[in-house]
Amino acid sequence: MRLPDPLRSRAVLLGFDTFTDPGLPDLPAVARNVADLAGVLTGPSGTDLPERYCAWRREATGAELTDPASIGARLVSAAREAEDLLFVYYAGHGLVGPDGELYLSLPGTRSEPDLVPWTAMPFGLVRRTLADARADNRVLVLDCCFSGRAIGVMTGTASVVAGQLGVAGTCTLASSPANRPSDAPLDARYTAYTGELLALLRDGTADAGEFLTLQTIHEHLARALPAKGHPRPELRGTHTVGRLALARNQAHSGISDPEAMVKEATRLERVGDDAGAAHWYRKAATAGRSDAMRELGRLLERDGSRAEAALWRRRAGESGDPTAMYDLGVSSWHTGDLAQAENWLGQAAAAGVPEAAEDLERVRRRRG
Numbered sequence: 001m002r003l004p005d006p007l008r009s010r011a012v013l014l015g016f017d018t019f020t021d022p023g024l025p026d027l028p029a030v031a032r033n034v035a036d037l038a039g040v041l042t043g044p045s046g047t048d049l050p051e052r053y054c055a056w057r058r059e060a061t062g063a064e065l066t067d068p069a070s071i072g073a074r075l076v077s078a079a080r081e082a083e084d085l086l087f088v089y090y091a092g093h094g095l096v097g098p099d100g101e102l103y104l105s106l107p108g109t110r111s112e113p114d115l116v117p118w119t120a121m122p123f124g125l126v127r128r129t130l131a132d133a134r135a136d137n138r139v140l141v142l143d144c145c146f147s148g149r150a151i152g153v154m155t156g157t158a159s160v161v162a163g164q165l166g167v168a169g170t171c172t173l174a175s176s177p178a179n180r181p182s183d184a185p186l187d188a189r190y191t192a193y194t195g196e197l198l199a200l201l202r203d204g205t206a207d208a209g210e211f212l213t214l215q216t217i218h219e220h221l222a223r224a225l226p227a228k229g230h231p232r233p234e235l236r237g238t239h240t241v242g243r244l245a246l247a248r249n250q251a252h253s254g255i256s257d258p259e260a261m262v263k264e265a266t267r268l269e270r271v272g273d274d275a276g277a278a279h280w281y282r283k284a285a286t287a288g289r290s291d292a293m294r295e296l297g298r299l300l301e302r303d304g305s306r307a308e309a310a311l312w313r314r315r316a317g318e319s320g321d322p323t324a325m326y327d328l329g330v331s332s333w334h335t336g337d338l339a340q341a342e343n344w345l346g347q348a349a350a351a352g353v354p355e356a357a358e359d360l361e362r363v364r365r366r367r368g
Helices: 029-042 068-081 113-119 123-132 154-165 192-203 214-227 239-243 258-270 274-286 290-302 306-318 322-334 338-350 354-367
Strands: 010-015 054-056 085-096 102-104 137-147 170-174 211-213 234-236 245-248
Touching: 010 029, 010 068, 029 054, 029 085, 029 192, 029 245, 068 085, 068 123, 085 123, 102 123, 123 137, 137 192, 170 214, 192 214, 211 214, 214 234, 214 245, 258 274, 258 290, 274 290, 274 306, 290 306, 290 322, 306 322, 322 338, 322 354, 338 354
Parallel strands: 010 054, 010 085, 085 137, 137 170
Antiparallel strands: 085 102, 170 234, 211 245
8 A cells, every 4th residue: 555656646637617508507516626636636645746747727727627628638648647646537517428428518518418429528538548548557536427318318327327437447436326416515615525535535534544545535435425315436447556545544643754744834834824834834843843943933923923933943943954043143133142143143154054154254243
């Protein structure tokens, strides 16, 4: 059991929440599905993919990943580049066309049976791209229902769809059986399946070990979702890929690596969660990370906790953080404690901080 190599892995997240056809109801939760799943996949407590290796539709670039050409370009590129894990996620409406083929709806998809093949994305293209990918591990997550209205006979939908979901060499996770709709409550933050998946990846479960493997994830969701009245999800074609993990189990050990703590704190601060960032900086600082001590001091200073901030900055300097040494030297200089300023600036200069040497000479000249 292991996590994928983030530098040799790629993810493409597709989700559509609004549709022009009144026959396809909007799915407000889908946009949050995609954004928050991307956060888990790129976070150090999750899969830790570099952000450039996780393609998803952002509000700032809303024109991307909305039509078959742009989606195809991203999928083909990811399939060519990924060597360890290729992860593809789709949330929206699944439709079966009059030809018996499965289609994934796009914002402009028309629900009329004869227009479905012309306006939706053929699942066969996604299937073929995944089957031809070079990645050792391929994962497809489908959070959508598979409506049989386009072929007119709902009883035939299950067998029609089931035969298409198995992709050679790919682990396919489906949010519901082919003959049952997926749940997307209008007042919920997420769709039922992705919401449960995100909760598991973020919080973990006491029923699993250190890693949340694909097999573990499916088994957990297969218990949790029906217990809440939702459809039982399906898993197909795991082979050995089911032993690959998407995240560490937070309920098992949490983030235990101080370096990962710092990365998580940095990510949380970047998205505006200063309280979460301070939590992880404090844990990393307590574990001995001098850079975390320095950053915690900075956040505490900004929050108005000056006494505690000064304590952590001093600890960072005493622990050998060059930037903290320099900051302490400059602070001592400004408060008139030239002896302390010379001490800290001297240590910072010896540690290679370029500005410290110049400031050290100024302090020494002032001291005479």
